[in-house]
Amino acid sequence: xxxxxxTTTLDEVQEALAQGVEIIMxxxxxxxxxKTAVEQIRQHNPHIKIEASGNITLDRIATVAETGxxxxxxxxxxxxxxxxxxxxxx
Numbered sequence: 001x002x003x004x005x006x007t008t009t010l011d012e013v014q015e016a017l018a019q020g021v022e023i024i025m026x027x028x029x030x031x032x033x034x035k036t037a038v039e040q041i042r043q044h045n046p047h048i049k050i051e052a053s054g055n056i057t058l059d060r061i062a063t064v065a066e067t068g069x070x071x072x073x074x075x076x077x078x079x080x081x082x083x084x085x086x087x088x089x090x
Contacts, residue, residue, distance in 0.1 A: 004051070013037045017044045028054035031063055038068040 004023035005016040010033065016024050017040070024041055026034050034052060041048050049070045056064060056074035064072055 023049040025051040035067045
């Protein structure tokens with residue numbers, strides 16, 4: 001069973017590392033903070049998986065990917081897409 005911990009600050013990243021988790025989510029971090037977090041995590045244990053989440057727009061995905069995270073989660077395709085009203089007649 002893998003345990004993932006959601007973090008929003010570098011201090012929380014350090015707390016998660018101290019607990020020996022296998023996956024760390026970087027939530028709502030700026031790209032520079034995210035990059036620092038990735039460096040700290042990789043230095044501590046290069047096998048820990050890292051997920052970026054929160055405020056990940058389609059415009060930011062490439063920049064976030066360049067930080068070195070393993071996964072990126074976003075709701076942008078759903079929450080920022082145009083809605084289409086469709087009805088079916090039988």
